[in-house]
Amino acid sequence: MKMTKILSLVLALLMLSVCFVGCGEKPQEETKAKRGPNEVLLWVSTTAGVKESFEAQVAEFIAANPEYSQYTVKIEAIGEGDAAGQVLLDVATAPDMYCFAQDQITRLVQAKALAPLGVQASAKVSEENDAGSVAAATVGNQLYAYPLTSDNGYYLYYDSSVITDEQAKTVEGIIAACRNAGKKFGYNATNGWYTAAYFFSQPVGGGAPLCTSTWTTDDDAKFVGVNDTFNSANGLIALKGMSQLTLQTDVWVDTADDFGGTAAIITGIWHANTATEEYGDNVKATKLPTFTVEGVEYQMGSFSGYKLMGCLPQPEGYEAKGAFCQALAQYLTSEDAQLERYYEFQWGPSNKVAQQDEDVKGNVLLAALLEQNNYAQPQGTIEGGWWDIVKLLGTASATPNADFDQALADYEASINAKIAK
């Protein structure tokens, strides 16, 4: 009897202590996360070797600048795609510096997790990097981050044993070649990121893009306006052009990932290895093809994307550390550092001088991307709901006898509602 009593008491107390041990850890974590004035935490890509590469560059920077010798920089690997999600869990204890994909910038600015660049840094960054990457790092009229790469975009992969280089220049040529060989042409029309390709087209031989879609944010990263011309005569041309492909159900397949059965596919640099596996030595890459609507030939456009590095705004008493972080970020995104990363990991540089490097220019995939970037619109900050809305247009284009005017009108009403709300 007594034993059971003691045992149950011990168990009850154990339960309580477990609860409070669980709580007790938090303060410890907090002191760990609240780093000292000389400790800096930096998050970089999870790609193998990137962490070590950054560590070496940080060491170089500190060795070259003895005034910063008191700082210790700890580097952890956290994916750029997930950075915002992790940072926003608790901004107060987020890392001092982190890399992220540019579509996260509005959320980060809104949560005050990015320190705006100083006057000098802003001037230097906008001068040295390509216009698209600078636009991607800007919210309102203020730069909030340092461009790290400029290689997130899509272009055409094709199997040169099926499609000749000449045929790969036009959508019509690709469709004909695929049909002859019983192959498919992959274009992810119902994914907003790719749907936009037709709307950003421009007449061959020069001329403005058919449509634009840019969102404006105020300084708090709130969406205050949208300039979107999809619902227009030009938008109708784009939609007609798209349906010329998407109604060919024997050839067209709605994908940007699945190479099976295709001889051509529109996707990005992350599928370089898959493309080689599927198409073997016949794999080729080039800018997107052209298409013809009502006798006029248009070059397909695209989105270009960027990776950025940002710094957390430091609290009172940590001003010197904040300045160090900014200087370090500037160094880590400089021409030399970007080139080094190109050689090690094939990351396409955003630095204009680095882009002119012979080796960078010689890379077939980057060359295709950079060529396509001439027709690309930098993916600025876009309202999150847009991706779902624009899908409607891709779906409409693939529907026989769809009412395109109605689809475009619906589209416009939906995005305007985003601002009104």
Added chain:
Amino acid sequence: MKTLNSLEYLKLSKTQAFWYNFKLFFSKIPGWFKNLFVKLWLTIKNFFVGIKDGAVDIVNTFKNGNWAVKLSFISFGAGNMYYGQVMRGILFLLFEIIFIVYTFVLPTGGLYWMKKVHWFAKGATVGNVQGMMVYNPVYDTYGWQTGDDSVRVLLYGLLSVFFVIAFFVVWRMQIKQCRINMELEKQGRHIKGAKDDLRSLIDDQFHKTLLTPSLVGILVFTVLPIIYMIIIAFTNYDSAHDGYANLFSWVGLDNFNAFTDFSEDGLGTVLGEMVGWTLMWAFFATFTNYFLGMFVAIIINKKGIRFKKLWRTILVMTIAIPQFVSLLYVGKLFNEQGVIGSFLEKAGLIPEVMLQQNQNGLWENPVASKILLVVINLWVGVPYMMLSATGILMNIPADLYESSRVDGANSVQQFTKITLPYMLFVTGPSLLTSFVGNLNSFNIIYLLSGGGPTNMKFGSVQGTTVGHTDLLITFLFKVTTGTDSKYYLASVLGIFVFVLVALLSLIVYNVMPSTKNEEDYA
């Protein structure tokens, strides 16, 4: 309506009997609600009567008490110490000192936090100081001037309120003890000292010792978070007002009012449709599983069926695989590229209407995906039901069947008159829990369809898309993790789901035979 006695009832024809039962059922509904309200009223009344009695008791204690008892109204534990309960007295006094120091003396103590919260004042922010970005001309950099964090302010404020409540509870407790001590002294009985207290804590009061840790745990880890979440429903806490970069503020009942917006794509309309599907889903998911599981159990139990263990093992295999793995996998089978999906497509079995709407996969069609969900849920749920039904079926007394056979009942009659009533009686409560569970069955919906296909009628609502197969709970998840992270809306939805579930449970619980005729099968 007139209640018939059994003789009159047996005289009725089949249709008459059906109508009689039908009317009887509905005529009882007002009665349940009346009972419910009477119970509620009694609870409320008892609560206030309790408060009144307590107040009278306190006043009497003050009137009749000596100086020490009177003193303990301001200084905790004085009465206890006077009657020789030194340990209790010291503990009470210590509690009071800690409370006063924390609440009033500390610069960032209870009062500080409670003031900052601006409780429910519409338009006021939670916290006073807004943090902001400041330019530092020396370094040419921007830094963060720390302000309040609404999330923390509200949490500390709430904890402080808990502390104040605890203060009054303890105040009342020690006054009650004074009264008891007074009575004991009057009767000349022994007043418990420190030693007696400690001994009784491991003897006749042992349950208190045991329950204290778990009670503290429940308060801190269940009650406090629930109250916190409910309070969030009265604020505008979302990603644009995350409490750190932008303080969030009180919005009164605005969030609840949004639910009454029944315009074309208003929240009320969206939720109306969603509640409809949620109820439909819970109904089908529960009853298809229930009856099919029972039938499978009956079939396997039947005499003459060979390899009984094998059949059971095969079915139980689905339980052995973690549900989220099997669900993701099975969901893929029905994809356009999946084995079943592509077979149906190639065999030309996909309905014409879907092809016209350019909905290639089954998951892209609202009706098809709803049916698929119910069917796949069968595959996951039937084995559980089969297992429990097997046990219950074996428990039905065999003589019931034998005598019915003698009376000439066929197997259908045996099922509807013996098996089903017995099963319903035994499994009624578990049927109710599984119905409620299915109302919130996040796993199956989210892993299989993700709430999709998107309901084009609404498009994007509250920063997320509304799907045809979204349950309230998956919509809640989407709202929280969507681009706007509307935590306040999630909180309101949570309250809404709770009310819905509570109402349904109350109604269904009142109908169940298990709660009414307890003696029927005893």
